[in-house]
Amino acid sequence: MPLAPLDPPLPQSRDRSPWLVCALVAIGICTLAAALVAVLVPGVRPVLLHEDGIIEMASVVCLAMAALGAGSATAIWGFRLPLLLAGLIAFAELLDEISFGSRIFGFQPPALYGGGELDGFHDLLILVYRLLRDVNPALGWAWAGLILVASLGIMLFVLSQLRNGIRDKRSWLTDHVLIFLHIGFIGLAQVIDVATTSSALSAVEEAFEFNASLALVFYIAQQVHRAWTESR
Numbered sequence: 001m002p003l004a005p006l007d008p009p010l011p012q013s014r015d016r017s018p019w020l021v022c023a024l025v026a027i028g029i030c031t032l033a034a035a036l037v038a039v040l041v042p043g044v045r046p047v048l049l050h051e052d053g054i055i056e057m058a059s060v061v062c063l064a065m066a067a068l069g070a071g072s073a074t075a076i077w078g079f080r081l082p083l084l085l086a087g088l089i090a091f092a093e094l095l096d097e098i099s100f101g102s103r104i105f106g107f108q109p110p111a112l113y114g115g116g117e118l119d120g121f122h123d124l125l126i127l128v129y130r131l132l133r134d135v136n137p138a139l140g141w142a143w144a145g146l147i148l149v150a151s152l153g154i155m156l157f158v159l160s161q162l163r164n165g166i167r168d169k170r171s172w173l174t175d176h177v178l179i180f181l182h183i184g185f186i187g188l189a190q191v192i193d194v195a196t197t198s199s200a201l202s203a204v205e206e207a208f209e210f211n212a213s214l215a216l217v218f219y220i221a222q223q224v225h226r227a228w229t230e231s232r
Helices: 017-040 042-049 054-077 081-097 099-105 122-135 137-166 172-195 199-231
Strands: none
Touching (some): 017 042, 017 172, 054 081, 081 099, 172 199
């Protein structure tokens, strides 16, 4: 009779790459659909891509769903750090996306150094850029470049985790790779917001922000599914 091993095998973490694949497919479909509508129906572009347009409102809906989903899951299954952090991120970005309700309630946000209004967390990145630019233009571009390099690095990390999932190299990072995808998209959007004033690139910024909100929705859905599975 063969002897039993002295130590039981360590449990393998479940492969979470399907969640990442589903999120990337959804992001790709939505981005392609928006691009086709913008190209084929030029009259819809202002409603689709501009401030308070369809894509921005879709981001608001996704962030609201993410915040409510995380809050509901916490109320049902108790404290779970990933859900709590993701819910707080969603809520903070929701407030940022609606300018903390300034247009809803009619109050006037404080002025932002260099022009505009301080009506969101992302404006702090713009403030740093403008302060550094006024000291030395190279410092301003270095700040924008730092955000860009960090964002691209995060996106490359996400792709590496997708490759690991396909090759069945499971890691605990795969459980949380969608939050990195979210941060990567947010970073790319902020590079555009910080360093450019192009209306065409502003449309790309809105698309990146919507992609980020979709990634966050999928991450919270993944964590909710995990909580539900473990509670059975």
